[in-house]
Amino acid sequence: MLQTKNNLTLEEFLALPEDDVTYELVDGEVIPKMTPKKFHSRLTRVLLQLLDKWGVGRGEVCPELAIKLTRRGRDWVPIPELLYISAERFPLDWEEEGACSVTPELVIEIISPGQTFGQLAAKARDYLDAGVLRVWVVDSQARSITVFYPDAPPQTYMGSTPLIDVLFEGLEITAEQVFQLAKIRGK
Secondary structure (H helix, E strand, O other), X not given: OOOOOOOOOHHHHHOOOOOOOOEEEEOOEEEEOOOOOHHHHHHHHHHHHHHHHHHOOOEEEEEOOOEOEEEOOEEEEOOOOEEEEEOOOOOOOOOOOOOEOOOOOEEEEXXXXXXXXXXXXXXXXXXXXXXXXXXXXXXXXXXXXXXXXXXXXXXXXXXXXXXXXXXXXXXXXXXXXXXXXXXXXXX
């Protein structure tokens, strides 16, 4: 595990050597990201496949891509499970290596063992405050997808209720579809 000083600048964080552990920059501190487990990996794969299929010609869907954002006036580099950036925001000649400097329209976080919905709801608010337009928090225990909006209360989707959003025209999925494809049974 990487040993670093606290209060890193964005430049110092981005210059850190590669490691077997993935890290996020939060308030100048290097925070290890939770290692994905079985359900987490399955959900990421299924959501990537569904969004990739929908996103052809619309934009870029990226798993585990670091994003350069600002959180409470400080540099912040989170690494969501998935993000979507539309072709309008994503430059055609984008060859950037490292953390993405384009604010995505959508960020997806999946609750891992040891994390709570409340922790990810707070993180969702930070994403929205940084300019992300939608945040999905996926909960395998509750078999739900909660959508956070910058200008409306969050909405939780369960079962066969379609998750439809004007921001993602033509995308229609349900929580049940996602959990079935990921082979995660209800309790």
